[in-house]
Amino acid sequence: MSAKIVSRRLPENINRIVSRFPEEVQEFFLEMISADRSIQTISNYAYDFALFFEFLAGKNKSIDQVDPMTIKRFFRQIENGYERTVHVKLKKRDPKTGEIKEEWIERKHYRENSHSGKQRKRASLRSLFRYLVKTHVLERDPMEEYEDASLKTRTRQKVPVFLTREEAIRLIRAVHSYHEKQQRNAKKQSWTAARDLAILFMFLNTGLRVSELVNLNLNSIQPDGNLFRVVIIGKGGKERMLKLNGKAVDALLDYLNQRPQENIPEEHKNALFLNKNGGRISRKGVSEIIRKYVREANLPPKAANISPHKLRHTLATLLLSNGENLRVVQEILGHSSIQTTQIYTHVINSEKDKALDRLANIL
Structure with missing residues (x-):
């Protein structure tokens, strides 16, 4: 029934x-x-x-x-x-x-x-x-x-888990190495390699949430001359528009050139990222993609449990480490409160590192 x-x-x-x-x-x-x-x-x-x-x-x-x-x-x-x-x-x-x-x-x-x-x-x-x-x-x-x-439980603010710049590069390179191995046993190259690379660059370029990524449509990508921007619908229906850097654009265009055009269900025709069956990719599907390349990259234990959301942490940390303004990072990530963005300052405060290094001169 x-x-x-x-x-x-x-x-x-x-x-x-x-x-x-x-x-x-x-x-x-x-x-x-x-x-x-x-x-x-x-x-x-x-x-x-x-x-x-x-x-x-x-x-x-x-x-x-x-x-x-x-x-x-x-x-x-x-x-x-x-x-x-x-x-x-x-x-x-x-x-x-x-x-x-x-x-x-x-x-x-x-x-x-x-x-x-x-x-x-x-x-x-x-x-x-x-x-x-x-x-x-x-x-x-x-x-x-x-x-x-009820007794209020004590909460401890955890430092976000993220990839270093070198680890992020290893993750990206893992897409190429993984599919090179697969090609040896396949008659033709799969379009999923281009899709997966585009997904990784999208995470590391924009810091979008996995729910935001799977809901992207073809018209979410807005070309403006040589520039490409992505329109993201965030929590509470809030919209933000972010520019894609050159590497993200190249990966995205490569994927779009290979993206299947046939046998796509009507309700998924406008989806930006597709699964192997032609449907809109799911959160679970994206998580499995990340885990596959984390294994291929043989990342250290701290980074071995990297999830799509931790790639968001990675972008925030890289931006702040590069000296970007906290308010700008807040807008990129779509945080409603700057206090949420401030958790990333715990892991990039170079002044604390220098102060501890200076102890070597007196101890």
Whole structure:
């Protein structure tokens, strides 16, 4: 039986999750869609709420029976990790008729509950209960009462993980070395080498978020004579336009010359970066690309876990190390607050390095 469609603006797998929530919670999602929240943000809320409502079902509780102790027990249960249920559509061929049918299956996989993950889940439930009180579904906000009674955890600001200039160059060169090896066993060169190089240069040139990269369209690239700029739609629908440097332009044009033109689904024809099947590349696909070249580059342990977001850290660090203004870096990255940008100053403060070096003269 097909799942109820809550909104056609949501991906099918997210619709299947949201359709299982109480009607008043579905309304919350419709409000988010009306407020132009990103699909990624809405998906995160759906996964967070799915965990919460699965917990409530196990306790035989409805949303109006939630109290601070219920919330406390929920967070205790997922403290060190949890199983997430995802919905995957598979295509299966009927062995008798040869007909291809689509079938939805549920898969569970274990996830660590990181500090940022815990913060997000708290923020998700906070938003939900505020909405339910505001719309008079609930008389009181149990999340507010829970947070008032909770001990505040100490937070430690972590220094961002990033690549040095030499490590970034090794990562870029890894694209060439990896595909040279692949070509020896292939009849023709794959266009994915050009795509992957363009993606790396796009990250290291603009510092865009992975969600921003996968949402780029062909018309996001704006030529102006010999100049090329990229229009990025960031968090909250904020738009910024950044110039692409020469190496990024060369890599991008090389990719566009090889980008497949046929057998692309209608809904993906305008996508800038495609996967091997002709669809818009996904966040997971981009992460796998980065990991592949990190392995090929044989980067040191500190850099071995580099993700798309850490390439964003890399650009910020390289810019500040090069003496660029903090406010300019803030605008390039699309940070709403300069305090967010300031975390990068912890790792490029050359004055501190010089002061420590001078100790050699007196010790």
